[in-house]
Amino acid sequence: MELSGNTVICSSSNHTLNSKGGGCPWEVSDKARLCRFLCYGSEGDVYTAREEGRVSMEGAGALLSLLQEGRGTEVVEEIKRFTQDERAVRLSPCFFALALCSQHSELKTRQAAFKAFKEVCRDPAHLFSVIQYKKELKESMKCGIWGRSLRKAVSDWYNEQDAMSLAVAVTKCKQREGWSHQDLLRLSHTKPTNEAIAVISKYVTKGWKEVQAAYADKENSEEVVKVLLYLEVVEKVKHSCDETVVINLIEEHKLERAQLLTDHLKSKQVWRALLKEMPLQSVLGILGKMTSNKILEPGSSETRAVCERIQSETALKKAKIHPFSILLASENYKRGQGYQGKTKWEPDSSILKAMDFAFYKSFVNVEPVDKRFVVAVDVSTSLSSVVPGTSVSTAVAAAAITMIYARTEPDTHVLAYSEGALIPCSVSPDMTLAQTTAELVKIPAGSTDCTLPVTWATENGKAVDVFIVLTNNPVWTCTISPVQSLKKHRQMSGANSKLLMCGLTSIGHAIADTEDRGLLSICGFDLGALCVIRNIAQDLI
Template structure:
């Protein structure tokens, strides 16, 4: 007798539906790898884009195609409920949950150009909240030009960005971020025609439009003194001691200092005294290269203390992925340039601690948790466009945060079972990982990076858990959702696991790419899709598991 139910069934016997075909009766769509998964709603994809962006594309999708797909999805949300899109953009931007602000600025520009009148008004009113720095404003101007012209609303919003700032803060922004992406403050001010609220603002506007440093700014206010001090470093042949004194007196930033002076340790020492935490993390290599940060030095101790300060990380909105990027680059001792540096161990340790601290305190669920890392070939794509950090590296880093929280956890990495031998691997395709959050983050990431890779079978962690009778309450799968190689869909495997093990197990899918797919069945309340490298993800996972 032929068992027709091997090929079509509605209960877990439908396990025999391969991932290369849709589950009968489901709304699954074909993913980029040729397998089948669920299509994210436009709103879910908007969240992925706001966190992950589309820089660098994915293994299967070019940067251009991925950006267009995400933009079309965002446009659909704007057409459905534009003010809701603007509110979501503001929430994600202000909370610091996303590694970068450019996707939020881009969607805000879309809303300001493509939305209906209430949406456009809401987007322009939100500009000062989302574009918090001069760089943000200039990025937004570059994006907005693709969707609309300079009408009255844009002029009013850009004018408010300048006029609502206190004079010293305005001077700071004009000096620190003079131009970006083909736009300058001179361009913005000439188009917006803001009306200065004081003579001090007028002087600052005049200096920016005249491209400054020609005629000295007159006035005794702190804002104008800041401008004169910065201009003086560029105009005069100031020596390092005089530059350090000016930096301390006026709290200048490294962007305001000429490159010739940044070769001196005493200049960096003065900058370090009031350096914002994000700038500090970005300039660790430079300060080490000039000898300021050295083993046992006071600067090294100061840097380590600031980097590992949880409250300071939160106030500065330092995102964990930026810490991970800094850790990997600094510990390597070499960046894109020719000059290297000798990493200082105490700073590396502080960066390792800062990664976990940047996620904030996570309340554990106390559930038995299986952390499953997709290490297939497609996960070798760079995450967030960052060179040297792949999706599989980022997955390992994310999983360590949950592992540090949940005492009853188990680590595995997976590719595909029967297909793995094609790429030289052996065994089931699933590898238990002997890693611990007590290990250094960069060591764990390096260990995961060295694993063999092959096809993608996202059901494998669940089928192997059933075969080995592992008791699991929550499966957490870190993947790009480009699964295709298995003989059973993950959702079907989970339902069989529940029935045969008698455990109401849940599945959390951590999406590591901003594509439009998920292996989580949206009709199953025991499955959840979250965005990889959303700073809120570890707590969301614990809450869902609980």
């Protein structure tokens, strides 16, 4: 059933979801709004899956309030935490906030922001993004960009990198957001602090020929020799039309797709060479294209190698791939067609088998938060309903989400409910995805009272930290308001309970609007939604 809107109906006119009264136990402070903003780009209590957009001043009220209160250094610390601890679903809000802090009138805030550049901007794309946000903020804040502090921050960013890592970075990500390394090095007046960084700086600003001329007759250090050799390889690839030469250089120096020319990527053999060292997450994203282009053919050595990597517990751990990420890739590959409809392929059974195996193996990558969970599921028995932007049915998505908590959080109760009936489900950690799906779709969907799981826990004396309600029903009926049901459960159990209402087929309409920090809505579902749940479970947003 498609969700075209989310209507909230409460049986009592005295309690509505947007009520600010009723003694809500958790005030939504400016700090909480800031953390929501840094996490998913909105200060509101609704997370919309796959929603990308340019961040602007209009959505950053709490951030501005905190800066006006003189709490800028506190804001910078939160930015660092959200980027470094992988709390952020999207990094753009953090980059915007850092740019804003770096242009604030208070000196301490500016100093903290510029000092944080190298910690927040972990690769060139991040740095380019912050600089672009500074440019966009220039007019509204009536300030310049390239003052002494920014020049120093950018110079330090380049100078404090490991030389070989920087050589790889500048050849992989040459420009972004309208900025290039040449722009940044020139505008920051960067003076390299060692010879290896000087080589890279000259390469970026003057080109390879000037580097050759400057260092050909010098007695260079070991580090400089390594950098020169690497840059020479990158240049050789750029000017080579010989497929064998390109493949040998890829394999010997672990070159990546971004360092090659478009013409190189027309070669199947080049793609086969790239696949060997390509990050596993990237491999999962192009399996359909590789199958369509006959690069991965049934029974081929390349297909066997890819299947081995996908199934490797070591590779899965190293890449930190989440089971939900594998599910999304697997269901998309199984579909046999790209979202634009142009690329089509016949799914390879061995790849599907490998991805199924990897799904279960990857649960080791889910770090438990050690909270008490209730996952309550109300989904349609129809598998034609899919989570927007994916190839995953709502039934399978609900089963996978349920499994994630049942397998990784020791204290998890799974409930299925509809039309006022609520039944505990026997979802055990050793069940397969198919078995879990079958267990959850036994009860047909009806009207969805999102407070039923909370009432069940309260009446049965079960203290719960996090309630997760999963549904594809467009109408939510509430015998009492979610805030009131949460308040009652908190008083009974002594727990700081939260309620997350997930409309799996929602296309962005709000389900909740409340001043209780423990109530949050998720519209649609993606990997970011799991990050949001984790953050709210740990009181981080």
